[in-house]
Amino acid sequence: MTQSKHDSRMPLLYGVYLLRSLTKQNSFYIGSTPNPYRRLRQHNGELSQGGAWRTKKKGYRPWRMVIYVHGFPSNISALQFEHAWQHAYRTRHIPVEKRRHNGKKNTGSGTTVHEKVANCRLLLGSGSFSRLGLKVTIFNRDIYDVWLTNKFQIDIPDYILLEIRVDDAIDQRLIEGGNYEQVKSFMSDIQKMEEQYTDESIETLKQQQEQHLCCICEMPLDVESDVICFCFHKECTAIYHCACWSKLIMLENPTQEMAPVLPIRGKCCQCGKVNFWNMVVRNAQTVKERCRKKDYLFTA
Known part of the structure; x- marks a missing residue:
């Protein structure tokens, strides 16, 4: 860690x-x-x-x-x-x-x-x-x-x-x-949640193996070079450029538009549920690393 x-x-x-x-x-x-x-x-x-x-x-x-x-x-x-x-x-x-x-x-x-x-x-x-x-x-x-x-x-x-x-x-x-067991259990739960989120994101890529398009700008996504965001909520398969989602959040929250900082949270462009910026971006970085290592198998 x-x-x-x-x-x-x-x-x-x-x-x-x-x-x-x-x-x-x-x-x-x-x-x-x-x-x-x-x-x-x-x-x-x-x-x-x-x-x-x-x-x-x-x-x-x-x-x-x-x-x-x-x-x-x-x-x-x-x-x-x-x-x-x-x-x-x-x-x-x-x-x-x-x-x-x-x-x-x-x-x-x-x-x-x-x-x-x-x-x-x-x-x-x-x-x-x-x-x-x-x-x-x-x-x-x-x-x-x-x-x-x-x-x-x-x-x-x-x-x-x-x-x-x-x-x-x-x-x-x-x-x-x-309180060792409390703290140990807490750490284990955090790690399991993060790993499950990443695994589900990789599975989303597998299901969309023919082409990966940003659901915001509809431009191609490069799984090995782009920072790709995935909705945290289960059964939502939205994927999009990190930069596209950031701009969308700012447009939906005009009071933040001129702030020289990153967003805090925003709605998924597909399911409409709230996602937290730091969690989504951390997962995007992990997925990108796994894709660079070819740690996924796209079946024909």
């Missing part, structure tokens, strides 16, 4: 996480990783390499991962979000009058869970991150309650997707080592 130095593809699961100590409920840690399961094991000392000095302090382990923000187009944007969340007291991504902290450097992300969640919400709604198509996964009921309470009344865009993966059985007992 890691991204090489020269790999231009969007990372599958590079995200920013919030840990909470199971023994000291008011102690938290913010970090970033493409592999939350392995990273949690490092923080809890199960893996000798990695971890962080703050999470190694006596009496704080085990740690539980309670929030994971993902969908970043690159590891750089994830690291920027991580730094901004850690340093909410001074980050340029949150206006001074909106920051939730007491003004002290050593409490830069807020001293309470309400403040930490509030600063996360502020970043999700900021100009720098709101258009990235980010998703928020919450693994703990208490944190979900804090999110819903929204003590400081901070709104976030309706296109920020929220996934709740609460396990009451886990919440009712102290887990030695943290």
Whole structure:
């Protein structure tokens, strides 16, 4: 799941996480990783390499991962979000009058869970991150309650997707080592979804083997050189140039037309259902790579 130095593809699961100590409920840690399961094991000392000095302090382990923000187009944007969340007291991504902290450097992300969640919400709604198509996964009921309470009344865009993966059985007992199975299951589900989407896209190409035409501009599609978008929704066989879909989204949303940024989401030109830009483009890049490797079989 890691991204090489020269790999231009969007990372599958590079995200920013919030840990909470199971023994000291008011102690938290913010970090970033493409592999939350392995990273949690490092923080809890199960893996000798990695971890962080703050999470190694006596009496704080085990740690539980309670929030994971993902969908970043690159590891750089994830690291920027991580730094901004850690340093909410001074980050340029949150206006001074909106920051939730007491003004002290050593409490830069807020001293309470309400403040930490509030600063996360502020970043999700900021100009720098709101258009990235980010998703928020919450693994703990208490944190979900804090999110819903929204003590400081901070709104976030309706296109920020929220996934709740609460396990009451886990919440009712102290887990030695943290919520490993929750995080591992989450990672597995993300990977399966992405692989299924790509497989279905390849199958769409097979079914249209005689010719591949963009359903927007009706011009030929080159499966090995063009960035081709596929509808995410099952049983829809729409395929189109990425650039054509981008222009169509902008035309259907005039307020975004002059914005010097990429779209967030748009309707499929065939079935009319909403697709998210970053998910579609990441899949398009994967399909393109597989086609270049001839990782598909067109039958006669």
